[in-house]
Amino acid sequence: EEAKRIAHTLHDEAAQLLASVHIALDALARDLPQSMRSRLEEVRDLLDRIEGELRRLSHELRPTMLDDLGLVPALQFLAEGVAKRTGLSVEVRGSTHGRLPPAVETALYRIVQEALTNAVRHAHPAHVKIQVQREARAVRCSVADDGVGFDAATALAHRGGPGLGLVGIRERLDPLRGSLQITSSPGCGTRVHVAVPLEG
Ligand SMILES: Nc1ncnc2c1ncn2[C@@H]1O[C@H](COP(=O)(O)OP(=O)(O)OP(=O)(O)O)[C@@H](O)[C@H]1O
Ligand SMILES: [Mg+2]
Known part of the structure; x- marks a missing residue:
């Protein structure tokens, strides 16, 4: 249950928050002079690295779920994630x-x-x-x-x-x-x- 909750949070909520930050940065970039935009790019690069790290972590948790809970619960988790992302x-x-x-x-x-x-x-x-x-x-x-x-x-x-x-x-x-x-x-x-x- 704990692994499931953490994987969920990492995967869905943190990704959602990061997406919001990207949108906010885009809006900010439009209001900034050209000279400042490159510094914003650096912030974006850092965000991308955080995102990569989170993805790696949540992928690492997934096989743990398979090990801890077995095939069907792990598939249920996979299916929920896909359903949430795609609306299917x-x-x-x-x-x-x-x-x-x-x-x-x-x-x-x-x-x-x-x-x-x-x-x-x-x-x-x-x-x-x-x-x-x-x-x-x-x-x-x-x-x-x-x-x-x-x-x-x-x-x-x-x-x-x-x-x-x-x-x-x-x-x-x-x-x-x-x-x-x-x-x-x-x-x-x-x-x-x-x-x-x-x-x-
Ligand atoms: N469920 C499906 N419905 C319709 N077409 C499918 C389905 N599954 C596979 N295909 C077709 O079969 C092809 C081969 O599938 P395959 O998984 O081998 O390759 P891919 O999905 O195109 O690429 P990759 O899996 O390497 O990212 C697909 O390109 C697609 O045209
Ligand atoms: Mg394929």
């Missing part, structure tokens, strides 16, 4: 019924993060649904959006294409012997589904 509705459902091996938790977290980022960047959806499902010998995870969709087969075959995201998802799954399935077609939204086998 992002829903997280399901349970892992206890903790998963750390390598599996980390891989699934990063995969959902990439799929969610893709949905926000490329799909223009109204709603994104993240589902986690624990089975006897596997864990399944899906990210579904109701956006524009794309030709997934072509995008996957097209290595060295525009992005590294989907390739990265595959690479995270390989050492875990996991599988990836993308169901999408133009106009019908996208569902990225991964399954990772569990020992025992």
Whole structure:
């Protein structure tokens, strides 16, 4: 709870405050003579460094949440942040019924993060649904959006294409012997589904 609160504060409120300071500085710059503006630039550079530092800290806290609380709470936190930033509705459902091996938790977290980022960047959806499902010998995870969709087969075959995201998802799954399935077609939204086998 404490880590969550701190990460929230860093990420949202401090970033919001810094944005307000930038706006105030812009207004100030307009009223200042040219000679003074370069000194204002120095202040801006310092602010940018603070911002970078805060981002680094809140990113450091995020894996801590994953370690401390597990996959679903960490995904809930991720989803809340994205929803707040973008205004989209992002829903997280399901349970892992206890903790998963750390390598599996980390891989699934990063995969959902990439799929969610893709949905926000490329799909223009109204709603994104993240589902986690624990089975006897596997864990399944899906990210579904109701956006524009794309030709997934072509995008996957097209290595060295525009992005590294989907390739990265595959690479995270390989050492875990996991599988990836993308169901999408133009106009019908996208569902990225991964399954990772569990020992025992
Ligand atoms: N949810 C989605 N809806 C619509 N199009 C998508 C979706 N996910 C991926 N795509 C399409 O597939 C392409 C490849 O995705 P990928 O994540 O590999 O790269 P990227 O997002 O463009 O770049 P990167 O992830 O490296 O920043 C995207 O450029 C986009 O055209
Ligand atoms: Mg991407």
